[in-house]
Amino acid sequence: MKIKNLLLAATAALMLGAAGATSAKADLVFATDAAPYPPFTSQNAAGEWEGWEYDILQALCAEMNEKCTLIPIAWDGIIPALLEKKMDGIFGSMSITPERMKQINFSDMYYNSASVIIGPKGGDHNIAPEALKGKTIGAQASTTHANYVEKYFVPAGATSKTYKGQDEANADLAAGRLDLVQADGVTLGSFLASADGACCEVYGAVPVDVEVLGPGVGVGLRKEDTALRDKINAAIKSLANKGVFEEMTKKYKLDGLLTLPPKG
Amino acid sequence: MDWSWLPKYLPMLIQGVSITIQLLVSSMVLGLLLAIPIGLVQVTGPKWLAAIARGYCTVMRGTPLLIQLYLFYYGVGSILATVPELRQSFLWPILREGYFYAVLAFALNEAGYAGEIMRGAFLSVPKGELEAARSFGMSPWQVLRRVWLPRAVRNVLPTLGGETILTLKSTPLAALVTVVDLFGAADRVRQETYIIYPPLLLVMVIYMILTFIITRIFAAVEKQIPVRR
Structure with missing residues (x-):
């Protein structure tokens, strides 16, 4: 007891x-x-x-x-x-x-801030949906950027991969597992300025769609x-x-x- | 409970079931193939080989599967990425996918567990049967193929069935390395619609059905092999 x-x-x-x-x-x-x-x-x-x-x-x-x-x-x-x-x-x-x-x-x-696409240095900077056919694009899950990829690039024949954190998507881009990453321009800027970001450069900002990007x-x-x-x-x-x-x-x-x- | 998401995500869930089954089958087949030599050398192999096999089983069984998966995906995967020849090769489309690393990690992990099971299985076959086989003039290879292995596998079939079910329940870890398996599909629903419980409950039921199917398959295989005790 x-x-x-x-x-x-x-x-x-x-x-x-x-x-x-x-x-x-x-x-x-x-x-x-x-x-x-x-x-x-x-x-x-x-x-x-x-x-x-x-x-x-x-x-x-x-x-x-x-x-x-x-x-x-x-x-x-x-x-x-x-x-x-x-x-x-x-x-x-x-x-x-x-x-x-x-x-x-x-x-x-x-x-x-702008929603931006980055990729390996020296790649094709054309980020129109039809130019990204067959590419693998990474974004952080549950973000406007992931939704943008889903709405514009997946129907055009790209594959989307989503990650728990932005840094994991960045790491997979540096490791060559992703062709492109879409995210907020400012946070990608600080990734590109870091040692791991030396692989990559800005391809451009995606056209604004307030319904998706807000x-x-x-x-x-x-x-x-x-x-x-x-x-x-x-x-x-x-x-x-x-x-x-x-x-x-x-x-x-x-x-x-x-x-x-x-x-x- | 909100099920409005189901029609939109049903194709992804069906795809997810198929990925989960592929993950399970490929990692179990590879794992069991590896487990046979790992178990065998511990019973008959030279001492140094037996020690390596024992060490392998200890490491694989003594460390979390998630850490093993991360080591392969983020560790080995990013080392492979630094080899330019590999990145240009025809293998890269496979080597860059999380699926490859998930199968690798699950298979090697399973080999650790099943290797230990097979060690016990080989020991459980009565010595007299092996001696009888040898006295018929069979070579060591023939003894293994005709008597030792089939008898050993028969003895541990129920255990291997249990292992298969445990591996099935490990496969959701693959979702953490971007594989959209069954759990990954449910996770996508949550991420995109903020609906949590209905997709989780649905995949739970599907996992239970898969488990049930596995037990049926193993029961059927056990029935096929006549045994007299």
């Missing part, structure tokens, strides 16, 4: 401990991709967050007068995680798209959390008016690569 009680107590303590570890101490919890997405969000060797988007999150939370934490969640499960209330919002370069709007809500856009990146929120959405929208507006977005963009040397929220 005594042992049984002890076991019960231990089990209860373990369960409480586990629950304690996942429940957040901060007022607002945001999640981003667990895989690194430089220069927007990534964790350094010490496990600290850094990047343009992380700095924007800090500024945004200071503006709202909230204490915020950022947690990593696997990208392809991030919308279900939001719906299951594991966090309050997605703050991880998530493009606003009609398909996602069926499940969740978005704040106003806080940046936008009007830009917003904070992903649950549909019912309209008060939080309004609060975030007001903070984005006020940061834009203060020139914080331009400041961060200069800090990360991204001038001219990003479309920022309008002032006024």
Whole structure:
């Protein structure tokens, strides 16, 4: 009997401990991709967050007068995680798209950038769908880029391969397993600047299709959390008016690569 | 429960079932072919060869299959990619696919497990039968082919059936190296529609059906071989 009680107590303590570890101490919890997405969000060797988007999150939370934490969640499960209330919002370069709007809500856009195709140096730079027949194109799963490949290149005879993280797609391009990779232009830029990216170069940006690529990146929120959405929208507006977005963009040397929220 | 995705993704799921079966059959056939010499040398081989075989089984059975798969796909795969002659060769379209590395990893892993099973199987054949075969004037090769191997395999058929089912349930790992097998297809549905549970439940049922078919096949094979105990 005594042992049984002890076991019960231990089990209860373990369960409480586990629950304690996942429940957040901060007022607002945001999640981003667990895989690194430089220069927007990534964790350094010490496990600290850094990047343009992380700095924007800090500024945004200071503006709202909230204490915020950022947690990593696997990208392809991030919308279900939001719906299951594991966090309050997605703050991880998530493009606003009609398909996602069926499940969740978005704040106003806080940046936008081009969707770009890269490939091995010296390859044919023609990226019209009919020119990519028979090619294998990689993209991160559950992204606007993967959907673009699916809509334009697969019907034209290309093969699509999807990856859990952007870095895995990049690695397979460098290893010659992919002919092309489609992703956000800025994050591909930082891959091409790295040692592993020496294999490859930019072939060009794909023509814009707002229905697939969306009007830009917003904070992903649950549909019912309209008060939080309004609060975030007001903070984005006020940061834009203060020139914080331009400041961060200069800090990360991204001038001219990003479309920022309008002032006024 | 939302099943509206099913018509759109049905062809991908059917394709996925076929890829899963191909993965299973090719890795089991290769694995069992390798397992025969691995088991045999541990019973009759020279000491050094037996030690290598034993070491191989220990490593393959003692490390996670996922790590083995990653080592082949990301490790070996990226080393192969640095050989320009290989990249231009006719083999590259096969060598660049995750499917190839998945079969390689599953087959070598299975060879580790089945090698150990075959070692026991060879030992389980009564010595008298082998001596009888030899006294008929059969060469060692003939003894192996006519008596030792068939008797050994018969003894462990149920175990090999179990191994096949375990390998079937390992095949979803291939989805992690871009193979769109049955689980990979369900994963695609989740990634593209954000619908999680219905596709997972559906593929679970399909895996159960496949398991059932495997047990039937092995039962039928066992029946074919007359045994008197």
